[in-house]
Amino acid sequence: MIYQRSSALFAEAKKYIPGGVNSPVRAFKAVGGDPIFVKKAKGAYLYDEDGNKLIDYIASWGPLILGHAYDPVINAVVEKAKNGTSFGMPTEIETELAKLAISMVPNMDKIRFVNSGTEACMSAVRLARGYTGKDKIIKFAGCYHGHSDSFLIQAGSGAVTFGSPNSPGVTQGTAKDTLLAEYNDLDGVKELVKANKGELAAIIIEPIAGNMGCIIPTDIFMNGLREICTQEGILLIFDEVMTGFRLAKGGAQEVLNIKADIVTYGKVIGGGLPVGAFASRTEIMDYLAPDGPVYQAGTLSGNPLAMSAGLAMLTELNNNPEVFKSLADKTEYLHKGIAEVLTQKGIAHQINKYGSMISVHFTNEPVVDFASSAKGNNETFKKYFHGMLAKGIYLPPSAFESYFLNDAISYEDLDATINAVKEIDL
Incomplete structure (x- = not known):
């Protein structure tokens, strides 16, 4: 060629x-x-x-x-664009998409739309920290959650040491609150939790990984994570930017039969337009401004073009x-x-x-x-x-x-x- x-x-x-x-x-x-x-x-x-x-x-x-x-998505965007591309004000379609998305996924009561998967994961971690009052998180080597500072961390010298930045511009102060574990290694997670008892806000994971190739979790590993989080008061965050609405209506939560505490979305929920979202139970989501103390905002969040594309896509998947x-x-x-x-x-x-x-x-x-x-x-x-x-x-x-x-x-x-x-x- x-x-x-x-x-x-x-x-x-x-x-x-x-x-x-x-x-x-x-x-x-x-x-x-x-x-x-x-x-x-x-x-x-x-x-x-x-x-x-x-x-x-x-x-x-x-x-x-x-x-x-895909014609229904394209047509929805074209028709919506005729009325304006962005207002920085509420629109009815935001609620329509929120209602549909929440109806399709298990264990979630409320959802907030943002503009990318990176923003969704960054906001989910901030919400977890605000809700729990703790600072540290565990992430897994090879899982990518966007380019927010908290996620650009590589391993330290041992299983229970702090991580270190693997991108210039990420400070050591940020890195110290991110601990790195190996995917499918439950014992390693237990060791980290034990060494940082009472300090962990969240464990964030791609429930089926897609950023080191497609990696499937073992049942023991994923069920073990849920058990640890429940026992220790740690929030389990599923990054479903790739898997949400792709593997099933309810995404990885449905196919793995595991309940997460916070779930992040992107990609599919915007039908191909720039969009992200994070969802959780009411008591956690109500910690977000303007109802609660955790601040998160975005001028283009929930913009009508992305919402119309997402509504068309999710409607097709829900009906078929x-x-x-x-x-x-x-x-x-x-x-x-x-x-x-x-x-x-x-x-x-x-x-x-x-x-x-x-x-x-x-x-x-x-x-x-x-x-x-x-x-x-x-x-x-x-x-x-x-x-x-x-x-x-x-x-x-x-x-x-x-x-x-x-x-x-x-x-x-x-x-x-x-x-x-x-x-x-x-």
């Missing part, structure tokens, strides 16, 4: 935008080469600035469950829950097809999947946490990524990202994808 115009656009972008992109993973640093610039998309397909058609397996990193430019099985079936088909080809080729691999999330890891070892994910053969992944791209398949340009299927992908598209794996040189 020819990518001359994309390369030229990237060179121009780098003159005015840091790294030429507005979010780092787009820059292809992990795989090499120049990023693809998209011109338009429809259904399962991207169309780039060079006129290439690509089968899309990122779906804007998750929200486009029903495919690109069979889409979740359809997506899971397609993901299973893709899993079996790719696994069979890689096995025939003698390529070491692990494939993780849950619902419509899936990731391919080039390693012999089971991938259960960040450390095991990092053992994948990155050179093989680069060949895989660029080989598939040359065949018209757009995969996440990082070995540490989950694929997200959309239901516009057909079985013919899946067969084309599996055949591409057969044809590429690994």
Whole structure:
């Protein structure tokens, strides 16, 4: 395929935008080469600035469950835009979307809309700290909760030491209140809780991780987290920015049968527009201003365009829950097809999947946490990524990202994808 115009656009972008992109993973640093610039998309397909058609397996990193430019969503946004794009004042549609979202998810009474998943997670942690009167949180290596200071933390020298910043600009003062644990390691969490007894406000986790590939929690691990939080008065925060309304109506809480104390949302709840949200029980949410002392605000929060897109998307999912099985079936088909080809080729691999999330890891070892994910053969992944791209398949340009299927992908598209794996040189 020819990518001359994309390369030229990237060179121009780098003159005015840091790294030429507005979010780092787009820059292809992990795989090499120049990023693809998209011109338009429809259904399962991207169309780039060079006129290439690509089968899309990122779906804007998750929200486009029903495919690109889904007519009910587009029509809702267009009609709403005719009446104005933003008012900085309440609108009826905010309540309509809130009511629908709360009806679809378990264990939540109230929801507040923000503008991104990062903002949702940042606000959820602030709310947890305000509600509990405690400062420290536990997060897990490999889980990404946005670029708020509290979350850009790497491990310290031992299991019970404080974390340290892994980005310039994050202060040691912020880092000391974030403790790092390993995903699927319940004993490690218990050790941290014991060493910091009475000081923890929250444990925040991607209940099914998507930022180190798709990583599935064990039942013992997730049930253990819930038990620890209940016993110690710690709030359990589920970051469902990826999984919320994608795995089921009730997201990870529903499929794992675990009740979180606070849940964050993004992506799907805005139908592809910039949006986020966090939800909890009434007694916790009432700690937010203007009812309570925890301040959180945003001029564009609940803006009518994002609300109209979210309402259209969630209405479709609520009325047609069979889409979740359809997506899971397609993901299973893709899993079996790719696994069979890689096995025939003698390529070491692990494939993780849950619902419509899936990731391919080039390693012999089971991938259960960040450390095991990092053992994948990155050179093989680069060949895989660029080989598939040359065949018209757009995969996440990082070995540490989950694929997200959309239901516009057909079985013919899946067969084309599996055949591409057969044809590429690994």
